[in-house]
Amino acid sequence: xxxxxxxxxxxxxxxxxxxxxxxxxxxxxxxxxxxxxxxxxxxxxxxxxxxxxxxxxxxxxxxxxxxxxxxxxxxxxxxxxxxxxxxxxxxxxxxxxxxxxxxxxxxxxxxxxxxxxxxxxxxxxxxxxxxxxxxxxxxxxxxxxxxxxxxxxxxxxxxxxxxxxxxxxxxxxxxxxxxxxxxxxxxxxxxxxxxxxxxxxxxxxxxxxxxxxxxxxxxxxxxxxxxxxxxxxxxxxxxxxxxxxxxxxxxxxxxxxxxxxxxxxxxxxxxxxxxxxxxxxxxxxxxxxxxxxxxxxxxxxxxxxxxxxxxxxxxxxxxxxxxxxxxxxxxxxxxxxxxxxxxxxxxxxxxxxxxxxxxxxxxxxxxxxxxxxxxxxxxxxxxxxxxxxxxxxxxxxxxxxxxxxxxxxxxxxxxxxxxxxxxxxxxxxxxxxxxxxxxxxxxxxxx
Amino acid sequence: xxxxxxxxxxxxxxxxxxxxxxxxxxxxxxxxxxxxxxxxxxxxxxxxxxxxxxxxxxxxxxxxxxxxxxxxxxxxxxxxxxxxxxxxxxxxxxxxxxxxxxxxxxxxxxxxxxxxxxxxxxxxxxxxxxxxxxxxxxxxxxxxxxxxxxxxxxxxxxxxxxxxxxxxxxxxxxxxxxxxxxxxxxxxxxxxxxxxxxxxxxxxxxxxxxxxxxxxxxxxxxxxxxxxxxxxxxxxxxxxxxxxxxxxxxxxxxxxxxxxxxxxxxxxxxxxxxxxxxxxxxxxxxxxxxxxxxxxxxxxxxxxxxxxxxxxxxxxxxxxxxxxxxxxxx
Numbered sequence: 001x002x003x004x005x006x007x008x009x010x011x012x013x014x015x016x017x018x019x020x021x022x023x024x025x026x027x028x029x030x031x032x033x034x035x036x037x038x039x040x041x042x043x044x045x046x047x048x049x050x051x052x053x054x055x056x057x058x059x060x061x062x063x064x065x066x067x068x069x070x071x072x073x074x075x076x077x078x079x080x081x082x083x084x085x086x087x088x089x090x091x092x093x094x095x096x097x098x099x100x101x102x103x104x105x106x107x108x109x110x111x112x113x114x115x116x117x118x119x120x121x122x123x124x125x126x127x128x129x130x131x132x133x134x135x136x137x138x139x140x141x142x143x144x145x146x147x148x149x150x151x152x153x154x155x156x157x158x159x160x161x162x163x164x165x166x167x168x169x170x171x172x173x174x175x176x177x178x179x180x181x182x183x184x185x186x187x188x189x190x191x192x193x194x195x196x197x198x199x200x201x202x203x204x205x206x207x208x209x210x211x212x213x214x215x216x217x218x219x220x221x222x223x224x225x226x227x228x229x230x231x232x233x234x235x236x237x238x239x240x241x242x243x244x245x246x247x248x249x250x251x252x253x254x255x256x257x258x259x260x261x262x263x264x265x266x267x268x269x270x271x272x273x274x275x276x277x278x279x280x281x282x283x284x285x286x287x288x289x290x291x292x293x294x295x296x297x298x299x300x301x302x303x304x305x306x307x308x309x310x311x312x313x314x315x316x317x318x319x320x321x322x323x324x325x326x327x328x329x330x331x332x333x334x335x336x337x338x339x340x341x342x343x344x345x346x347x348x349x350x351x352x353x354x355x356x357x358x359x360x361x362x363x364x365x366x367x368x369x370x371x372x373x374x375x376x377x378x379x380x381x382x383x384x385x386x387x388x389x390x391x392x393x394x395x396x397x398x399x400x401x402x403x404x405x406x407x408x409x410x411x412x413x414x415x416x417x418x419x420x421x422x423x424x425x426x427x428x429x430x431x432x433x434x435x436x437x438x439x440x441x442x443x444x445x446x447x
Numbered sequence: 448x449x450x451x452x453x454x455x456x457x458x459x460x461x462x463x464x465x466x467x468x469x470x471x472x473x474x475x476x477x478x479x480x481x482x483x484x485x486x487x488x489x490x491x492x493x494x495x496x497x498x499x500x501x502x503x504x505x506x507x508x509x510x511x512x513x514x515x516x517x518x519x520x521x522x523x524x525x526x527x528x529x530x531x532x533x534x535x536x537x538x539x540x541x542x543x544x545x546x547x548x549x550x551x552x553x554x555x556x557x558x559x560x561x562x563x564x565x566x567x568x569x570x571x572x573x574x575x576x577x578x579x580x581x582x583x584x585x586x587x588x589x590x591x592x593x594x595x596x597x598x599x600x601x602x603x604x605x606x607x608x609x610x611x612x613x614x615x616x617x618x619x620x621x622x623x624x625x626x627x628x629x630x631x632x633x634x635x636x637x638x639x640x641x642x643x644x645x646x647x648x649x650x651x652x653x654x655x656x657x658x659x660x661x662x663x664x665x666x667x668x669x670x671x672x673x674x675x676x677x678x679x680x681x682x683x684x685x686x687x688x689x690x691x692x693x694x695x696x697x698x699x700x701x702x703x704x705x706x707x708x709x710x711x712x713x714x715x716x717x718x719x720x721x722x723x724x725x726x727x728x729x730x731x732x733x734x735x736x737x738x739x740x741x742x743x744x745x746x747x748x749x750x751x752x753x754x755x756x757x758x759x760x761x762x763x764x765x766x767x768x769x770x771x772x773x774x775x776x777x
Contacts, residue, residue: 037515043701046506050506109727110724111579111581111582112580113579143588147615196726223697225697225704226701227699227729227733228510232728250664252666253703255701255706256703278609
């Protein structure tokens with residue numbers, strides 16, 4: 001694959017540096033060059049990249065990185081910090097007008113996904129906010145665009161206002177709002193035709209709709225796959241219409257989505273929602289921090305490190321290591337350890353944070369179920385103290401009892417005991433290896 | 448005689464070419480302005496050909512969505528060329544840059560326009576694929592219109608049974624172009640619709656059958672399998688079909704277009720590309736990357752909303768449009 005993650009890219013540069021006592025300015029320059037290429041490959045606009053790199057260089061040449069023992073990781077951290085700052089916080093609120101209805105206008109290039117997003121947004125408003133939106137078909141140009149919105153309306157069982165292709169979009173919008181008032185709709189979502197930002201006539205039409213219906217929100221719908229041109233599009237729509245927010249579509253594809261960063265940088269308008277699939281309920285709040293990781297082509301390593309650091313007590317780790325060495329690791333310790341893992345959050349989230357985990361064979365389709373953890377917990381809790389200390393005494397009748405007590409089956413208990421003994425064996429090997437190296441603190445959770 | 452003069456002369460050879468190149472110039476006005484404008488600006492600012500110059504040149508090309516790998520290769524070649532020819536000032540490098548770019552467009556092949564592969568006799572089947580919102584249905588409509596104008600008997604198959612309003616959209620194009628549209632209800636099996644299309648095309652002695660498909664993101668394995676199935680159905684009915692598998696790409700798409708081309712090729716063996724929406728400010732540099740990295744020829748470009756704005760891709764005209772400003776100045 002042409003796109004390796006930033007972490008991989010930096011690896012080779014770092015290899016050259018390790019062994020050196022100190023990181024030189026030249027080294028930092030090389031690293032920032034890699035960062036620059038990674039961002040460009042992710043379709044972040046080059047001007048935006050330039051500004052970012054300048055800031056990153058400044059921080060990287062400063063104390064933070066130069067004095068660090070792990071300069072590579074520090075660079076990644078600095079980059080991610082900068083990216084996250086630029087992306088801003090999460091903002092998925094939708095305006096509410098003082099006097100109903102609240103009017104939302106959807107604008108954007110052809111094929112960005114305005115009509116689909118209109119339907120999704122209406123569905124979200126009804127589901128999460130208990131609203132009764134009216135969809136308005138103002139795309140009189142593209143063949144069957146009205147039909148598309150009407151079909152979506154049918155699928156959602158939601159009203160769609162249209163006046164055919166002969167009417168003027170400004171009139172359609174005006175009449176729609178009158179109708180919304182009559183029928184007590186609290187939201188009006190106006191779907192407009194896709195147009196190029198350089199098409200003066202059509203942009204004027206949008207301005208006319210804007211001045212006539214005075215929308216409370218103007219959402220620019222942008223395809224997440226957009227390349228360097230994203231800045232021109234976003235800047236132009238924002239200048240001419242003063243948009244209030246952005247919806248990023250097709251984010252369920254495999255694009256790195258650098259356009260998100262570019263758009264935020266040039267418009268300073270929040271990206272509020274993300275289209276995550278073809279189904280009408282697949283519109284989600286946009287998470288800037290996740291986007292930052294995605295653009296860098298890495299899982300959320302840093303949060304994982306942070307999470308592990310805060311949740312795992314140093315002292316407990318030492319005790320555990322001692323136990324592993326002496327082979328006195330018991331089911332009680334296992335339970336405790338599981339508790340720590342659980343504190344870090346849902347397993348799926350943890351997996352998503354590990355770079356490359358989604359590409360690993362076998363893991364890709366593994367349904368990581370938190371329920372499985374609960375089952376294991378229940379089984380151990382159904383054991384007596386003695387059984388937990390010494391699993392070898394668990395015979396057939398004890399297994400039956402434990403199965404009953406935990407609401408599981410004997411085969412599940414067999415499996416757990418087998419896994420546990422294998423784990424113990426593995427631990428022995430691991431600690432033996434460490435003795436040879438005399439390393440300390442190399443302990444890793446056996447998950 | 449400079450390189451640009453050669454190009455210019457080539458276009459003065461006959462009027463037909465001139466007309467084509469005019470359309471390109473018109474459609475790519477914005478593209479051209481920003482791209483070659485930047486190149487000129489760059490050359491004016493740097494007198495010496497040094498590392499900073501190359502770095503900035505990289506940026507200019509990347510801004511045109513050319514793709515990092517292609518850019519790196521190109522700049523590396525330029526470095527060598529500069530050394531070899533002992534070029535010192537930036538004016539001297541202008542021609543070299545253009546030549547290298549053109550070389551990538553053409554590849555080692557002859558510089559013929561790669562036309563649509565249609566059967567001399569009998570039915571030709573064209574399968575049209577791509578991600579959501581790139582302009583598949585619109586391109587089909589325009590293509591149908593043009594083929595009809597050429598006196599071909601064209602039939603369209605409404606294989607996008609998923610997106611709301613897609614069948615109706617194709618029907619409108621069918622009416623405009625005055626060609627028949629074979630369809631089933633929304634939600635039906637696309638392979639079945641295409642099968643019907645083939646049957647109808649055979650019984651009506653059609654020359655060309657164009658099959659529309661639903662837009663799908665290339666990382667959706669199930670949907671890509673569905674597409675392979677559609678292709679298999681076509682192959683089973685007509686052994687050497689589909690004669691063309693056209694991948695429609697949006698010119699505003701960034702690096703992901705390469706992924707699209709790769710994955711769709713794996714599923715359907717793409718034979719050509721339709722590059723749409725080139726009339727915006729998008730640079731179209733992705734064409735370079737696609738030709739360089741995947742060797743899939745671009746067959747059509749969308750230069751506007753009108754039916755006639757879908758043009759056969761002519762690398763010569765494309766390059767000329769891109770560099771017209773420079774040619775005028777020289």
